[in-house]
Amino acid sequence: MPFPTVYSPRYHPNSEMHFIDLNTIYHKEEWGLTAQFETLWHKTLGSSLQSAIINNPNATQSVEMIAEIVRNCLSSVMHPNLEKHYYDTKNKKLAVSSRVRGNKMVGKSVNRLNEAIVLYNESLSDTQANSEERSLAYANRSIVCLQLHRYEECLANIRLARESNYPARLAEKLSQREAVAKKALAKAMKQDAKRMEEDPKEELRLSHPGHEHMPHVANCLQLQQNEQYGRHVITTRRLKVGDVVMLDTPFVKTLQEDCRYVRCDFCHAERPFTLIPCEGCTWVMYCSQECLSKAFDQYHRYECGVMRDAYSVCGRFPATALRATATAISIFDGDLVALQNHLDALDESQVNGFTMDWRTATPKDVYSTMHVLTTNQERRGLVDRTYQILVAILLHKAMVERTELEPTCKASPKMDKLLFDLILRHAQTIRCNHQLLSFYEGQPQEKVFEHKLYGAACYPSVSMLNHSCASNVRRLILPDGRCAMIVIRPIGKDCQLFDSYGLHHLVEDRVLRQRVIRLMFNFQCSCEACTHNYRTFKELSFQYGGDFTLISHSQQEGIYKTLATRNRKLALKIMRELQTDLNCKHSRYPSYDVCGKMRCYELSLCLVYKYVSESFLYCRKCTELQHLHPESLS
Numbered sequence: 001m002p003f004p005t006v007y008s009p010r011y012h013p014n015s016e017m018h019f020i021d022l023n024t025i026y027h028k029e030e031w032g033l034t035a036q037f038e039t040l041w042h043k044t045l046g047s048s049l050q051s052a053i054i055n056n057p058n059a060t061q062s063v064e065m066i067a068e069i070v071r072n073c074l075s076s077v078m079h080p081n082l083e084k085h086y087y088d089t090k091n092k093k094l095a096v097s098s099r100v101r102g103n104k105m106v107g108k109s110v111n112r113l114n115e116a117i118v119l120y121n122e123s124l125s126d127t128q129a130n131s132e133e134r135s136l137a138y139a140n141r142s143i144v145c146l147q148l149h150r151y152e153e154c155l156a157n158i159r160l161a162r163e164s165n166y167p168a169r170l171a172e173k174l175s176q177r178e179a180v181a182k183k184a185l186a187k188a189m190k191q192d193a194k195r196m197e198e199d200p201k202e203e204l205r206l207s208h209p210g211h212e213h214m215p216h217v218a219n220c221l222q223l224q225q226n227e228q229y230g231r232h233v234i235t236t237r238r239l240k241v242g243d244v245v246m247l248d249t250p251f252v253k254t255l256q257e258d259c260r261y262v263r264c265d266f267c268h269a270e271r272p273f274t275l276i277p278c279e280g281c282t283w284v285m286y287c288s289q290e291c292l293s294k295a296f297d298q299y300h301r302y303e304c305g306v307m308r309d310a311y312s313v314c315g316r317f318p319a320t321a322l323r324a325t326a327t328a329i330s331i332f333d334g335d336l337v338a339l340q341n342h343l344d345a346l347d348e349s350q351v352n353g354f355t356m357d358w359r360t361a362t363p364k365d366v367y368s369t370m371h372v373l374t375t376n377q378e379r380r381g382l383v384d385r386t387y388q389i390l391v392a393i394l395l396h397k398a399m400v401e402r403t404e405l406e407p408t409c410k411a412s413p414k415m416d417k418l419l420f421d422l423i424l425r426h427a428q429t430i431r432c433n434h435q436l437l438s439f440y441e442g443q444p445q446e447k448v449f450e451h452k453l454y455g456a457a458c459y460p461s462v463s464m465l466n467h468s469c470a471s472n473v474r475r476l477i478l479p480d481g482r483c484a485m486i487v488i489r490p491i492g493k494d495c496q497l498f499d500s501y502g503l504h505h506l507v508e509d510r511v512l513r514q515r516v517i518r519l520m521f522n523f524q525c526s527c528e529a530c531t532h533n534y535r536t537f538k539e540l541s542f543q544y545g546g547d548f549t550l551i552s553h554s555q556q557e558g559i560y561k562t563l564a565t566r567n568r569k570l571a572l573k574i575m576r577e578l579q580t581d582l583n584c585k586h587s588r589y590p591s592y593d594v595c596g597k598m599r600c601y602e603l604s605l606c607l608v609y610k611y612v613s614e615s616f617l618y619c620r621k622c623t624e625l626q627h628l629h630p631e632s633l634s
């Protein structure tokens with residue numbers, strides 16, 4: 001029986017633990033910076049650092065000293081990959097080649113229309129504004145939209161093609177297609193209105209009143225601090241399964257590489273049929289001019305031309321760190337001196353997102369809460385710290401050379417250092433405070449449930465929650481990008497809320513969990529599941545005989561089968577029933593019955609509130625649809 005995984009890190013137990021950077025666990029890099037780092041370490045870096053430490057034991061904590069040694073080793077041994085693909089610029093040849101490959105997917109015998117869309121988007125990202133290549137890619141995308149019965153998007157693409165200087169010699173074809181699409185749209189509108197009535201959307205709200213000064217957090221939550229957990233969140237009242245206690249907005253979010261041609265890089269909405277490219281780089285696409293402008297104003301002007309290499313060379317966390325840095329700089333209108341003054345005046349120990357008044361907070365105040373997230377710097381080993389410094393060196397170099405920050409950084413060593421320090425800081429904070437964004441993918445016929453990753457984000461308030469492998473809250477990323485915290489096991493008064501950092505006793509065994517947690521989040525997990533060595537779900541199901549009276553395999557399968565229909569109304573009903581059941585039976589945790597129901601409950605939550613991908617629908621349609629009027633593609 002397929003159970004949804006929260007997400008399982010790809011982990012290689014045989015690898016040398018202290019040498020695997022998280023990128024090798026979470027992100028397959030195209031050019032393998034971690035592998036290059038390992039080579040560099042064995043060739044020169046490791047021995048150079050060792051001799052520096054012998055001469056000066058404080059060197060392990062000195063960012064400047066490590067950075068200097070890394071820079072020396074880089075120039076003498078390794079040509080950094082980040083320089084290999086210098087400058088991310090539009091390429092007409094690539095634009096034509098992607099479009100031609102797209103055309104090959106549209107033939108009657110091939111019929112891989114979703115792949116054609118992705119290839120046309122790839123082509124668009126390589127085109128210049130008002131070029132023939134751009135107009136042809138839009139026009140070809142309009143043909144596929146028509147074949148998929150997406151008439152509005154077909155018309156949008158026709159408009160975009162015209163706005164991009166569509167060649168006059170082909171104008172007649174476009175007008176004919178427009179007429180067909182308009183007629184079909186009018187007919188389809190009536191049916192759509194009917195369909196919308198059938199699909200009620202549940203709006204998620206806090207289950208308790210929010211704090212007056214912090215409306216996105218239930219007023220029973222408080223931030224506390226102690227030696228064992230650092231900052232952590234407790235509840236001043238008993239919470240029950242189903243309570244929604246936080247609805248947090250991300251400070252920063254990035255889109256996963258393989259979603260670039262399917263989702264808007266700003267709002268993350270799935271809009272493959274109408275994406276438009278950034279005019280400066282080939283890496284990001286947007287669902288509208290509005291998102292494009294907002295992204296540019298809020299961060300992209302300081303990352304355009306850098307993001308591609310940041311992501312594909314360094315991985316998703318460094319790319320998110322780059323964006324966090326760019327966002328901080330944008331908040332200060334590109335004025336690094338003002339940013340430096342703000343940080344100089346900041347008493348970090350006094351910044352508290354739980355006492356700040358979010359109703360009146362300025363973007364600068366919000367940045368302060370991001371700035372003070374834990375870096376775990378002093379807990380990291382030398383190899384890890386050095387790797388983060390290598391990442392910061394590469395990103396800093398690219399940011400200085402490829403963005404408008406160059407004159408300021410070249411003129412002022414102090415501002416240059418500020419930029420480096422910010423990148424390094426965010427590289428560290430993002431790694432231990434990130435949330436992976438996933439949408440829910442379900443294939444009713446195959447009964448496959450999967451949480452597919454589409455990005456990473458960092459949420460200031462959610463980042464105050466600590467981890468347990470038997471967590472009592474679950475985060476749910478909503479379609480608008482907010483993160484909801486929902487109680488999945490009852491929590492007593494004055495007890496701590498524990499999130500799962502993607503590692504749960506029902507999915508991974510203790511050895512694996514503890515190794516990854518130490519590596520990734522720099523602490524030794526001593527949660528109830530680790531202390532009592534709770535079983536994985538697989539182990540529980542082998543011995544469920546004892547609990548047979550509570551719930552049978554077939555009952556659970558029944559819930560699963562019902563949920564597999566992706567019917568929201570039904571999922572809502574099941575969700576409420578499971579909620580009641582879990583609130584009654586929680587003392588039996590971790591029995592097979594309670595754990596099984598908890599997994600079903602989490603799945604029902606996803607179906608009711610979470611992002612459910614449309615892509616499977618149009619993928620299926622591609623194979624089912626008859627071509628209307630196979631047109632010749634340009």
Ligand SMILES: C[S@@+](CC[C@H](N)C(=O)[O-])C[C@H]1O[C@@H](n2cnc3c(N)ncnc32)[C@H](O)[C@@H]1O
Binds near residue numbers: 374433468520
């Ligand atoms: C997202 S932050 C949580 C808030 C953090 N305690 C703080 O003071 O900012 C993640 C970091 O908190 C610490 N942490 C999280 N869960 C923990 C636990 N169960 N025990 C000890 N430390 C934990 C680790 O340093 C981890 O990298």
